[in-house]
Amino acid sequence: MSEPILEIRDLKKSFNALKATDGVSLDLQPGQIHALIGPNGAGKSTLIHQIAGSLKADSGTIRFLGQDIGSLDMAARARLGLARSFQISSLAQEFSALRNVMLAVQAKAGSSFRFFRQVTSDRRLIDPAMAMLERVGLAHRAHVPAAELSHGERRQLEIAIALALQPKAFLFDEPMAGMGPEGSKQLTTFLDGLRHEAPMLLVEHDMDAVFALADRISVLVYGRIIATGTVDEIRRDPEVRRAYLGEAA
Amino acid sequence: MTRETAINLLLAALLLALPLIAAGIGEPFYVTLATRVVVLALAAVGLNLALGLGGLLSFGHAAFFGLGGYAAGILATHAFNAEPLFAGIPGTTSMPLIWLVAIAVAGLVALPIGAISLRTTGVYFIMITLAFAQMIYYFAISWPAYGGEDGLSIYVRNSFPGLNTAQPLPYFLICFAVLIAALLLFRLIEGSRFGSAVQAARQNGVRLAAVGIPPFRIRLVAFVLSAMITGLAGALYADLNRFVGPSMLSWHMSGELMVLIILGGKGRLFGPVAGAMIFVCLEYVLGGITERWQFFLGLILLGIVLFARGGFLGLLSGKPRHV
Amino acid sequence: MFTALLIEQLLNGLQLGVMLFLMAAGLTLIFGVMGLINLAHGSLYMIGAFACAVVASATGSFWLGLIASLVAAAGVGALIEVAVIRRLYDRDHLDQVLATFALILILSEGARWLFGSFPLYLDIPKLLQGAVPLPGGGQYQLYRLAIIAVGIVVAVGLYLLIARTRLGMRIRAGESDREMIAALGVDISTLYTVVFALGAALAGLAGALVGALQSVQVGMGEPVLILAFVVIVIGGIGSIKGALVGAVIVGVVDTMGRFLLPSLLALTMPAAQATTIGAALASMLIYVVMALILAFRPSGLFAAQS
Numbered sequence: 001m002s003e004p005i006l007e008i009r010d011l012k013k014s015f016n017a018l019k020a021t022d023g024v025s026l027d028l029q030p031g032q033i034h035a036l037i038g039p040n041g042a043g044k045s046t047l048i049h050q051i052a053g054s055l056k057a058d059s060g061t062i063r064f065l066g067q068d069i070g071s072l073d074m075a076a077r078a079r080l081g082l083a084r085s086f087q088i089s090s091l092a093q094e095f096s097a098l099r100n101v102m103l104a105v106q107a108k109a110g111s112s113f114r115f116f117r118q119v120t121s122d123r124r125l126i127d128p129a130m131a132m133l134e135r136v137g138l139a140h141r142a143h144v145p146a147a148e149l150s151h152g153e154r155r156q157l158e159i160a161i162a163l164a165l166q167p168k169a170f171l172f173d174e175p176m177a178g179m180g181p182e183g184s185k186q187l188t189t190f191l192d193g194l195r196h197e198a199p200m201l202l203v204e205h206d207m208d209a210v211f212a213l214a215d216r217i218s219v220l221v222y223g224r225i226i227a228t229g230t231v232d233e234i235r236r237d238p239e240v241r242r243a244y245l246g247e248a249a
Numbered sequence: 250m251t252r253e254t255a256i257n258l259l260l261a262a263l264l265l266a267l268p269l270i271a272a273g274i275g276e277p278f279y280v281t282l283a284t285r286v287v288v289l290a291l292a293a294v295g296l297n298l299a300l301g302l303g304g305l306l307s308f309g310h311a312a313f314f315g316l317g318g319y320a321a322g323i324l325a326t327h328a329f330n331a332e333p334l335f336a337g338i339p340g341t342t343s344m345p346l347i348w349l350v351a352i353a354v355a356g357l358v359a360l361p362i363g364a365i366s367l368r369t370t371g372v373y374f375i376m377i378t379l380a381f382a383q384m385i386y387y388f389a390i391s392w393p394a395y396g397g398e399d400g401l402s403i404y405v406r407n408s409f410p411g412l413n414t415a416q417p418l419p420y421f422l423i424c425f426a427v428l429i430a431a432l433l434l435f436r437l438i439e440g441s442r443f444g445s446a447v448q449a450a451r452q453n454g455v456r457l458a459a460v461g462i463p464p465f466r467i468r469l470v471a472f473v474l475s476a477m478i479t480g481l482a483g484a485l486y487a488d489l490n491r492f493v494g495p496s497m498l499s500w501h502m503s504g505e506l507m508v509l510i511i512l513g514g515k516g517r518l519f520g521p522v523a524g525a526m527i528f529v530c531l532e533y534v535l536g537g538i539t540e541r542w543q544f545f546l547g548l549i550l551l552g553i554v555l556f557a558r559g560g561f562l563g564l565l566s567g568k569p570r571h572v
Numbered sequence: 573m574f575t576a577l578l579i580e581q582l583l584n585g586l587q588l589g590v591m592l593f594l595m596a597a598g599l600t601l602i603f604g605v606m607g608l609i610n611l612a613h614g615s616l617y618m619i620g621a622f623a624c625a626v627v628a629s630a631t632g633s634f635w636l637g638l639i640a641s642l643v644a645a646a647g648v649g650a651l652i653e654v655a656v657i658r659r660l661y662d663r664d665h666l667d668q669v670l671a672t673f674a675l676i677l678i679l680s681e682g683a684r685w686l687f688g689s690f691p692l693y694l695d696i697p698k699l700l701q702g703a704v705p706l707p708g709g710g711q712y713q714l715y716r717l718a719i720i721a722v723g724i725v726v727a728v729g730l731y732l733l734i735a736r737t738r739l740g741m742r743i744r745a746g747e748s749d750r751e752m753i754a755a756l757g758v759d760i761s762t763l764y765t766v767v768f769a770l771g772a773a774l775a776g777l778a779g780a781l782v783g784a785l786q787s788v789q790v791g792m793g794e795p796v797l798i799l800a801f802v803v804i805v806i807g808g809i810g811s812i813k814g815a816l817v818g819a820v821i822v823g824v825v826d827t828m829g830r831f832l833l834p835s836l837l838a839l840t841m842p843a844a845q846a847t848t849i850g851a852a853l854a855s856m857l858i859y860v861v862m863a864l865i866l867a868f869r870p871s872g873l874f875a876a877q878s
Contacts, residue, residue: 054455078461090459092452095445100456103449106442107460112467118440125442165460306666365863368870372609372665372809376801377866383798384859391852500798504611504673511670541685547677554671555659 003066004029005169005199006051011060013050013223020046021057022223026201028169033191033200035210038220044203045087047220048173051201052084053077065168078107081168083161085175087203089154091146097157098142101129104164132160136190152183159190163197170200176209188212211235219243253566257519264526265425272418280417281489286522286529287424288485293509293521294431295478300507301516302439303471304451308375308503309362309382313476315389315498316358317351317483322401322493324350329404344409344423347484355480356473358385363472367465379500386498400494407488414488424485428522431478436518438474447471479506508550514562523561576710581831582824587716589823590723594778595800596807596815597730598771604810605743605767606661611672612652613775613800614793615679620645620776621783621792622683625692634697638780645776646769648679653768658761676794684790691787694780719781726774727816734812743767799826802862808872817873822858829857 004027013021020043028034036044049055051062053074062070069077078084091100102125106112109124119125133139136156141149149157155175162170175191176184188209194200195215204210210217211231218228219240227237234240264283271279292314299305324347327333327340334340341347366377390398405415412419438444446467449457454464487493496502505528513524531549535542557564599613623644628637652675660668696715703711734740742758779793786792803822807814834850841849865873 052459054458073463074455074458075461075463078459084459086455086459090453090456092449092456094452095449099445103445103457103462104460106445107462112442112446112462113470114442115444116437116441118437119442119445120440122442161460300666306669308669365866369866372603373805373866373871375609375665375669376805377862379798380802380805380859380862384856387855388852391848391855393848500794504669507666507670508673511666515666541681543677544681544685547674547681550674550677551656551671554667554674555656558667 002030005065006201007061007063008051009061009063011047011050011062012058013046013055014058019223021050024060024220024223024225026218026225026228028199028201029216030199031195032215033195033202033213035202035204035214035217036220037204037207037210037217042220043223044220045173046223048084048087048171048201048203052082052171078165079110081165081198082171083163083165083167083169083198084171085155085158085162085173087173087177089151089158091154091157091161093147094145096143096145097133097138097149097153097160098126098129100146100157101132101160101164102126104161105129105132108165129164132164133157135163136160137186152179155179155183155187159187163194167198169198170194170202172200173203174205175202176204176206184209251566253517253519253562256562256565257522260519260522260526261429264522268418268421277417280421282529282533284417284421284424284489286525287421287428288482288489289506289509289529290522290525291424291428291431291485292479292482293506293513293524294428294435295475295480295482296506297475297510297516297521298435298438298447298478299472299475300510301520302444302451303447303468303475305367305468305472305475306375306507307366307378307472307475308500308507309366309378309380310476310479310506311498311500311502312362312382312385313355313359313479314483314486314502314506315385315493315495316355317480317485318487318493318497319389319395319401319483320351320354320480321347321407321484321487322403323395325403325405325407326395326401342405342407344407344414344484344488347407347488348481351480351484352477355483356477359473359476360469363469363476367468367472379503382498382500382503386495386500389495389498396494398495400492400496403487403491403493406491420489424489427481427485431481432518432522434478439518443467443470510560512550512553512560514560517560517562520560520562527561575708576706577831579706579708580710580712581827583712583716583720585824585827586820587719587823588827589820590720591778591782592796592799592803592823593723593816593819594726594774594781595796596803596819597726597812598774599800600804600807600810600812600815601743602768602771603804606764608657608660609665609668609672610657610771611669611797612675612679613771614797615676615683616645616649616772616775617779617793617796618683618788618790619648619679620779621694621788622687622692622779623776624780624783625694625788626687628694629692634695634784637694638777641776641780642773645779646773649772649776650765650769653765657768658764661764680790687790689790691789692783693787694783696784715784722777722781726777730812739763739766799858802858804872806862806865806872808874811872811874814872814874821861825861826854826858829854833857 006028008024008026011021011024024047038044046055050057053072061068064080064082102119105125105128130139130142133142136159138153138156138160141153146157159175176187179187184206192213214231216228216230217234218225219234221243226243227234227240268280268283296310299307324340325342328342362381366374369377395401408414409423412423414420446457446462450464450467457464483497509524509528510520512527513520513522531546535545595617599610602608602610620641624637624641627640628634656671660671700715700718702714704714704717706712734743742763799822803818804815806821807818833854834847837846837850
């Protein structure tokens with residue numbers, strides 16, 4: 001097996017008495033979509049927050065591209081190539097969809113301390129940003145303020161922003177949440193094509209999508225990973241069936 | 250041309266035309282009043298960069314305004330008395346030099362104040378910027394070398410090459426030109442990559458960090474730039490009054506600068522200009538009618554905050570446009 | 573002799589701290605429960621001082637004046653809460669700052685209108701005149717000791733009020749979950765008025781107590797207000813315990829700085845120079861302390877919530 005892109009070892013995080021992350025280890029391999037599933041309150045989002053840098057782990061290591069990123073802040077991790085989407089859309093609400101993506105293009109170029117050239121006529125920002133909006137099918141809404149986009153469109157915009165960062169890994173926190181069946185199906189196809197651009201750690205409740213997309217699945221219950229394996233292995237795993245799939249299986 | 254742009258041009262034309270007319274008919278007092286509008290507007294343009302664009306509610310910009318003023322006063326005093334400042338460096342009465350010093354001093358002081366204050370957010374940020382400004386205020390009061398509580402007089406208005414600054418009109422024109430330059434600079438910054446980042450930091454700092462731009466650094470630079478413009482205004486204000494005192498550093502001054510922006514319209518290019526025009530007019534008109542003008546100013550301000558959100562420009566030109 | 577001086581200055585610092593606590597407790601309570609930043613808190617302090625001075629000189633009784641200060645400050649507080657402040661709870665901090673800034677202009681100018689620009693004076697009540705001997709020689713004003721005692725009583729009283737009473741329970745609930753207590757049928761707008769009036773009364777009490785030490789005049793509340801801000805920033809906004817600790821830190825550091833810095837500097841430079849430089853540095857000291865504390869704990873010593 002090749003060197004993992006993202007390597008998490010024995011990560012721990014407690015909120016008072018609650019062990020939200022209780023010794024999690026996980027590898028994200030190149031070219032793979034690695035799904036993270038688990039019942040509500042299992043600590044999936046907390047884990048994503050620690051990887052992205054918006055929460056600090058109590059102990060354990062997170063290595064990204066071979067580098068220990070545990071002490072870096074969120075912006076520094078993003079610059080290294082970790083692109084995240086948020087469970088609840090987090091956008092610059094007053095900016096248009098296009099300006100939101102342009103901000104990511106500008107961030108990728110590392111050029112936020114330029115004071116004179118006007119962004120509204122800057123093709124080096126507009127063109128790549130527009131291209132990303134086209135890829136996610138949002139080009140026709142480019143000039144609409146983010147606050148006025150529909151829920152599904154905001155999710156698409158989050159993905160376009162992540163794409164614009166040309167990341168080394170995607171962290172997607174429930175990208176399908178609140179999308180209709182049609183939207184979920186389209187997004188599944190779209191995410192499927194992304195694995196060759198960069199590997200993806202995917203938190204998702206939509207099991208159809210997870211089983212269709214994932215190369216590997218980890219099951220998180222009460223802050224612990226109880227099983228990791230291929231789709232078939234997870235389906236067959238008795239502990240997973242008991243703890244998670246329960247009667248539904 | 251949008252409606253707001255038209256109003257902006259009208260305001261600028263009005264602000265230029267009135268003192269020209271006043272000077273023409275021999276009413277220099279109104280020229281000085283207009284200069285006061287221009288200088289306060291400039292100070293508020295500086296604050297607007299932090300408050301309007303960046304959403305940083307600095308309640309301590311009087312510190313930078315006063316520091317700019319003291320830079321002018323101290324340099325002029327040393328030049329007047331022919332005493333070197335320190336290490337043989339002489340004072341100066343040249344405005345361009347004084348401006349540079351005022352800008353530099355305001356920026357240098359804003360850097361550590363911003364670096365500490367920006368670690369906090371919300372109401373903490375408001376109170377900490379206020380507290381730092383008070384620190385400088387009390388320092389100015391208790392430091393006797395430059396007048397302490399009594400302040401410092403500038404006996405002869407500082408000079409500008411080729412113009413007679415002692416006359417009200419040329420001095421107004423200098424200040425007006427500086428204001429226009431600052432407005433252009435504000436417009437440029439607002440539309441630049443940096444401006445995008447500052448506005449994004451106001452709207453959603455987490456989003457900004459998630460794409461890899463550190464909000465802290467963006468906010469700090471915005472804060473320092475903002476302080477530099479307000480510092481420049483302080484130097485002009487000192488020369489306007491030929492006096493600088495601790496009152497320029499007081500928290501009333503910080504409050505007034507915020508009031509100017511809110512009166513005119515927060516985050517709008519000409520908000521500070523409209524705000525300063527309204528404020529100085531109110532002050533002048535109310536002050537002419539009653540000794541208790543501050544009482545009525547307070548009532549009017551309260552009414553505006555409670556019932557007229559968006560300020561003067563908001564009332565006239567509707568919602569701000571988004572790009 | 574130095575020991576006596578030191579003790580005297582420490583007590584002065586404590587007395588300043590107590591007075592700041594009375595101010596800061598109201599500010600921090602109002603912020604914690606209603607999320608409001610109230611610049612006009614200093615005006616309520618001023619109102620308390622004026623009410624006390626006017627009633628005391630009319631009746632000859634400081635104690636009636638003291639009651640008047642509580643009534644006047646709480647009354648004006650309740651009035652402005654109903655008329656203005658309650659429209660601000662859902663607004664952002666900028667609107668709150670500006671509206672309460674406007675209130676300062678109105679209340680200060682209003683006070684000048686009513687009472688004139690000349691300061692009023694308030695005598696220390698007979699009962700509390702005189703001094704107490706200090707260990708190591710020297711004497712200490714009884715009245716200042718009484719202020720310290722009042723502060724301790726108020727601190728204990730506030731603690732009991734919040735920890736033990738039904739009102740306190742509602743205040744605590746209001747801090748954590750507004751919708752919940754509204755859903756439970758507590759009249760939230762009355763609760764807010766009561767909390768605001770309580771904070772106002774404490775500010776008024778502080779103003780009246782200090783009024784007998786200084787002159788009573790317009791604008792007297794503003795320096796105190798800003799010190800009280802420093803206190804709650806240090807202590808952690810929303811925390812009464814933080815307000816108490818912060819107030820004592822600020823009171824003692826400020827007083828001791830003014831006392832000790834000039835003498836310390838005198839060891840290394842001429843006395844006259846040491847006095848001016850020491851005074852200037854001492855006036856900045858609490859802000860430096862605040863900056864240091866915030867550098868390590870950006871939300872204060874006893875941050876209520878993150």
